[in-house]
Amino acid sequence: MSFRESYKLITKQAIRWFPGHMGKGLKQMQQKLKSVDCILEVHDARIPFSGRNPEFQQTIAGGVKPHILVLNKKDLITPKEQRYIKDALRNRERMDHVIFTNCKDQQCAGIRKLMPLANELIGNSGRYNREGERDYCVMIIGVPNVGKSSLINVLRNRHLKKKAVSQVGAIAGVTRSVMEKIKISEDPLMYMIDTPGILEPKISSDEMGMKLALVGCLPDHLVGEDLIADYLLYWLNKNKCFEYVPLVGLEQPSDNISEVLVACANKLGVQRKIKRTDGQIIIMPDILHSARHFIKLFRTKAFGLLNLDRQN
Numbered sequence: 001m002s003f004r005e006s007y008k009l010i011t012k013q014a015i016r017w018f019p020g021h022m023g024k025g026l027k028q029m030q031q032k033l034k035s036v037d038c039i040l041e042v043h044d045a046r047i048p049f050s051g052r053n054p055e056f057q058q059t060i061a062g063g064v065k066p067h068i069l070v071l072n073k074k075d076l077i078t079p080k081e082q083r084y085i086k087d088a089l090r091n092r093e094r095m096d097h098v099i100f101t102n103c104k105d106q107q108c109a110g111i112r113k114l115m116p117l118a119n120e121l122i123g124n125s126g127r128y129n130r131e132g133e134r135d136y137c138v139m140i141i142g143v144p145n146v147g148k149s150s151l152i153n154v155l156r157n158r159h160l161k162k163k164a165v166s167q168v169g170a171i172a173g174v175t176r177s178v179m180e181k182i183k184i185s186e187d188p189l190m191y192m193i194d195t196p197g198i199l200e201p202k203i204s205s206d207e208m209g210m211k212l213a214l215v216g217c218l219p220d221h222l223v224g225e226d227l228i229a230d231y232l233l234y235w236l237n238k239n240k241c242f243e244y245v246p247l248v249g250l251e252q253p254s255d256n257i258s259e260v261l262v263a264c265a266n267k268l269g270v271q272r273k274i275k276r277t278d279g280q281i282i283i284m285p286d287i288l289h290s291a292r293h294f295i296k297l298f299r300t301k302a303f304g305l306l307n308l309d310r311q312n
């Protein structure tokens with residue numbers, strides 16, 4: 001069976017999502033930068049090499065303040081992939097401070113290591129204009145929905161036994177403005193600043209945009225559930241991940257998204273009524289419902305633990 005070898009977005013419109021609060025957030029972050037000792041960049045572990053906002057490198061991090069890359073949602077990829085990613089980031093991007101976390105597990109090694117590492121890096125840095133300040137201040141940055149607010153909540157709970165302060169949501173774009181300092185620990189006295197998730201104003205490649213959409217960094221309806229489902233199908237076939245076949249009611253793999261979604265709708269028994277121009281009502285498989293279901297299967301690990309940036 002042959003499958004698509006490369007991906008091409010089937011609409012002419014490039015994927016972009018840069019609502020007003022993102023531009024404003026970026027400006028607020030730049031203004032706050034002088035009162036920050038360390039940048040904690042959070043990203044989704046399922047897309048470790050793609051989708052990080054290059055604006056952060058240039059305008060926020062700038063290479064001056066200590067920087068830690070937190071790859072969150074590590075529960076959605078394998079430990080073997082984690083080791084590979086860490087090595088690749090060290091070798092290719094000279095990134096030495098990479099930590100994998102799972103915010104659903106307060107005891108995970110990454111959550112335990114994070115504060116001591118930030119503390120050490122700040123202690124060893126010049127602190128620039130902040131040498132005289134007793135408190136350490138860490139700014140959390142990243143694209144939408146990667147778990148920035150969850151991370152603040154889990155750290156605050158772990159170190160201060162305090163309840164959640166930052167609002168968490170399954171849909172991208174929950175945090176809309178740069179928040180005031182939130183205390184994370186007493187000794188050392190450390191604060192964190194939560195910021196809104198910010199994407200590149202224009203996402204540079206179709207495939208990168210689809211990966212961001214698939215892991216939920218953009219609202220599904222904005223990209224189109226059918227397009228996300230089609231990219232998912234392309235990726236699964238290309239990577240020979242055929243777990244989806246029985247789960248969507250097929251007997252063999254298919255590279256045709258319409259065929260997959262119709263089979264899935266029939267398996268789920270979901271239909272919708274459509275009124276034709278001649279007034280006649282016809283019953284059709286509910287494709288939108290099955291596209292949403294197909295995406296949900298990926299997000300809930302039904303196809304396995306998948307690093308979308310994996311190299312074959």
Ligand SMILES: Nc1nc2c(ncn2[C@@H]2O[C@H](COP(=O)(O)OP(=O)(O)OP(=O)(O)O)[C@@H](O)[C@H]2O)c(=O)[nH]1
Pocket residue numbers: 072073074075076101102103104142143144145146147148149150151167168169170171172173174175176195196197198
């Ligand atoms: N599986 C898994 N889900 C997580 C983890 N951390 C956060 N989530 C979920 O990811 C979603 C987004 O979490 P948030 O903390 O709101 O993410 P955010 O980066 O602050 O989002 P924005 O405010 O939109 O930028 C929520 O549904 C969380 O429950 C994790 O480690 N593993």
